[in-house]
Amino acid sequence: MSDRRSQLESLSIDRDEGASSGGVSIATTLIIALIFAAISAGATWYLTRSATPAPQPVAAVDTPSPASETPSEAAATPARPAPRTSGLVATGYVVARRQATVSAEITGRIQELLVEEGASVEAGQVLARLDDTRARIQLDLLMAQRDAAATRPRSLLAQLNEAQTVLERANTLAARDIGSQAAVTAARAQVDSLTAQINAARADYQAVAAQVRAQEDLIDRHIVRAPFTGIVIAKNAQVGEILSPASAGGGFTRTGVATLVDMESLEIEVDVNEGQIGRVTPGQRVEARLDAYPDWRIPAHVEAIIPTADRARATITVRVAFDERDGRILPDMASRVIFIE
Numbered sequence: 346m347s348d349r350r351s352q353l354e355s356l357s358i359d360r361d362e363g364a365s366s367g368g369v370s371i372a373t374t375l376i377i378a379l380i381f382a383a384i385s386a387g388a389t390w391y392l393t394r395s396a397t398p399a400p401q402p403v404a405a406v407d408t409p410s411p412a413s414e415t416p417s418e419a420a421a422t423p424a425r426p427a428p429r430t431s432g433l434v435a436t437g438y439v440v441a442r443r444q445a446t447v448s449a450e451i452t453g454r455i456q457e458l459l460v461e462e463g464a465s466v467e468a469g470q471v472l473a474r475l476d477d478t479r480a481r482i483q484l485d486l487l488m489a490q491r492d493a494a495a496t497r498p499r500s501l502l503a504q505l506n507e508a509q510t511v512l513e514r515a516n517t518l519a520a521r522d523i524g525s526q527a528a529v530t531a532a533r534a535q536v537d538s539l540t541a542q543i544n545a546a547r548a549d550y551q552a553v554a555a556q557v558r559a560q561e562d563l564i565d566r567h568i569v570r571a572p573f574t575g576i577v578i579a580k581n582a583q584v585g586e587i588l589s590p591a592s593a594g595g596g597f598t599r600t601g602v603a604t605l606v607d608m609e610s611l612e613i614e615v616d617v618n619e620g621q622i623g624r625v626t627p628g629q630r631v632e633a634r635l636d637a638y639p640d641w642r643i644p645a646h647v648e649a650i651i652p653t654a655d656r657a658r659a660t661i662t663v664r665v666a667f668d669e670r671d672g673r674i675l676p677d678m679a680s681r682v683i684f685i686e
Contacts, residue, residue: 437615443607
């Protein structure tokens with residue numbers, strides 16, 4: 346009996362020991378379960394995010410043509426921008442067809458300078474004056490000689506009248522056989538001589554008068570005038586300097602007083618590759634853009650195609666004229682032109 350009891354006791358479970366060991370296993374199991382649950386949730390989120398399709402671009406909607414739009418729809422639809430201009434593109438510079446460095450026709454010292462850079466001048470306006478003191482002294486001398494030459498024919502005319510009276514008296518006396526024929530011949534010779542002297546004196550007067558006019562013209566050439574209406578873009582000399590139409594080579598002689606530009610003659614010269622010149626025709630519409638104002642589109646047209654090519658660059662020069670004049674357009678500005686096709 347004791348053996349069976351001992352065997353039965355060995356088969357029974359100790360409650361205290363089972364509770365302690367069961368508590369430890371349950372806590373460990375809960376921790377492991379939470380870890381696996383967190384890993385499963387993260388994996389599920391990652392897989393769900395990867396499987397989501399990327400957003401597709403919205404397809405362009407065809408806009409109905411203006412003909413199919415009703416008046417109310419056309420009024421509500423905003424104006425569409427004009428299509429961009431396309432065509433052959435060339436670059437060049439703004440140049441003036443009328444530009445001149447104004448100088449005097451004679452050599453002289455600048456006495457007065459009446460213009461500055463940026464000044465507007467009219468055709469014939471005085472730009473400068475040279476020292477004309479010596480020229481005026483010579484003019485006074487020639488005018489005195491002209492006055493003297495003018496009095497000589499009057500003196501000879503008085504002598505001629507007297508000689509003609511003597512000739513008439515000699516002829517009367519000879520007709521009455523009172524005077525000699527020699528007296529008539531001498532009187533006629535005196536008349537002819539005085540007539541020749543008068544003609545010579547008149548010719549001398551005309552010669553001196555011509556010299557006076559030439560000297561007056563020389564004095565007028567001491568004045569430098571504008572040959573056309575324009576704007577002064579450079580002042581090339583100062584008061585006191587020597588001005589000459591030809592350079593003396595020493596570096597101290599000025600060949601011009603100012604550079605004048607006719608702003609109404611501004612145009613663009615561009616070089617077009619000779620392989621593309623067939624796309625350019627006289628009168629063709631052109632859109633010009635200045636580098637200084639890149640957003641300003643200037644209407645223009647082809648004025649002329651220069652009938653010669655540059656052998657070195659294989660280009661042909663094309664002149665482009667502006668349809669409208671504007672004060673912002675200045676000489677030597679860089680520009681780009683588009684030949685509208």
